[in-house]
Amino acid sequence: MTSEVYAADWVLPVVSPPIRAGAVVVDGDRVAWVGSLDELPERWQGVDARRRRGILTPGLVNAHTHLQYTGFDEVGAGAYDSFEDWSDAFGRVYDVVDPASWWPAALAGAREAVASGTTVFAEIVTDDEARGALGAVGAGGIEYLEAIGQFERAWAEGGRADYLAWLDAETAFRRGVSPHAAYSLDGSVIRELIEIARKRGLRLHSHLGESSVEAELYRHGDRRVLAAYGDLRDEFELVRTGGAGDTTGGYADSVGLLCETMHVAHAIYLDRDDRDLLLRRGTRVVLCPRSNAVIGLDEAPVAAYLREGHDIAVGTDSRASSPSLDLLADVRELHRIARSQGYGDADLSRRLVRAATLGGARAMGLDAGGYGVLAPGGPADLALFDVDVNGHDVEEALVLAGAGSCVLAVCAGAVLHGSA
Ligand SMILES: [Zn+2]
Known part of the structure; x- marks a missing residue:
């Protein structure tokens, strides 16, 4: 077997202290x-x-991507004042896309992210044409196949059959199930999707608490968050019944969405009780601060998540709402937000490095396979960042200056960016 020795000023195993003048041997x-x-x-x-x-x-773990939207950078370059406002702009582009463009877009996105140090992705696939891009570039992770806009009748009249045929199609890549959000699927459909995943031993990934008006749907049937569905809005159960009288977390839990095999993206508009409920259910959150800023959302309660004991993950989201797929740019933003929200503890950078590695792997259940850490026997996924530590704490240097500095990415022993 060919061996490679990767040596650097500093090696960060994540599960043990940084090693000065360290080395990692890959077989x-x-x-x-x-x-x-x-x-x-x-x-x-x-x-x-x-x-x-x-x-x-x-290798970094980007715990929330939609790589097929890599060509949507014009939408991402806009400024919006709400999720609904952004959805409208997104929908105008999505509706006229040539499906043949999903594949090259997903490939380009995967390559862009790998070149900034990501080797593992929680990738949501909405259109089949984009499926398989991670495997094609040699990256790892899970492709979560998305179910979206399914109210009971649509699901019964073909939605279910189409979804199952898609999910069960032969694939060489690890697959997962993505119920898009608690608002865009009827509760009975969500329950079924959770069961479909459970029977197959698959992981789950969804969006929760991203829109500032989402809670009003669960509470009393307010249709605003469903604006993208136009006249079809009246078909959704929560609209028909005038809401469930519950909070975002409470409603999500009532339809089975909060479970240990699930991680949810954004998690901005969740109060303390909802956050505690996520903790009790073992549902992890992935924070996407730069995407939230473009869409005009509030900042997620980063400091609260850290203080309350959440093992968070980080995601870029897609180029339709983020300026790049460089995960460390989101990590730097989380650092700024946490400090501005009063998180003063000295462990902040260490916890954020962990979030971008082991935290993401745990959110996807891939920690058992050794992802997100550097340890003998684990996968040979590595990233090298040309950052001058220069008297700084090493993790802080990576958090503050790591974005844009990746010079090497190795995935399953293969060099995907830079040179061996
Ligand atoms: Zn998303």
Whole structure:
């Protein structure tokens, strides 16, 4: 087996303290050894181990993407004042897209993200043409197939059959189930999707608490969050019944959406009781701060999530609402928001590095496979950031200056960006 030694000023295993002048040995697609370059075992001492500048980390885990929208950068470059306002602009472009463009867009997005250090993706696939892009570029993760806009009648009259045929089609890549959101699917459809995933042993990923008016639908049937569905809005159960009289978290829980195999994106408009409910159910949150800012949403309660003991993850969301797919730019933004919300603890950068690696892997149930950390036996997913630590805390240097600095990305032992 061919061995490679990747040595750098600093190695961040995530599960143990940073190693100065560290090295990671890769054998095939697995990590064989992690430690100080000085202590490199004899069997690998003949391998070229030139020490590189910067910080070597596990491949980053982007816990919320929609790569098929990589060509939607004009929508993402706009400024909006609400989720509904942004949805409107998004819908005008989505409705006229040539389906043949989804595949090249998803490939381009995957490559862009890999070039900034991401090797594992929680990727939501809405249109079949985009399926398989992660595997095609050599990246890892889960493709969550999305069910959206399904009220009971549509689901019964073909929605269910189409979804199952799609989900169960042969694929070489890990698949998951994405009920789009608690508002865009009837409760009975969500319950069924959770059961479909459970029977197949698949992970789940959804959106929750992204719109400032979403809670009003669950509470008393307010249709505003469903603006994109036009006249079809009246078919949704919550509109017909005048709401469930419940909070966002309470309603999501009542239809089975909050469970251990689920992680939810955005989680902005959740109060303390809702957040505690997520914790009790083992449902993790993935925060996407730059996307939220473009859409004109409030900032997520980042400091509260950290203080209340959530093991958060980070996502870029898509180019339809984010200026880039560089995960560390979102990590830097989370740092700024957490400090502005009064989180003063010294562990902030360490927790954010963890969120962008192990936190994401846990949200997807991939930590059991060794993703999100650097440890012997784990997958050989690595990223090197050309950051000058220069007296800083190493994790803080990565959080504040890591964006735009990725010079190497290795996935399952293969160099996908930079040179070995
Ligand atoms: Zn999303």
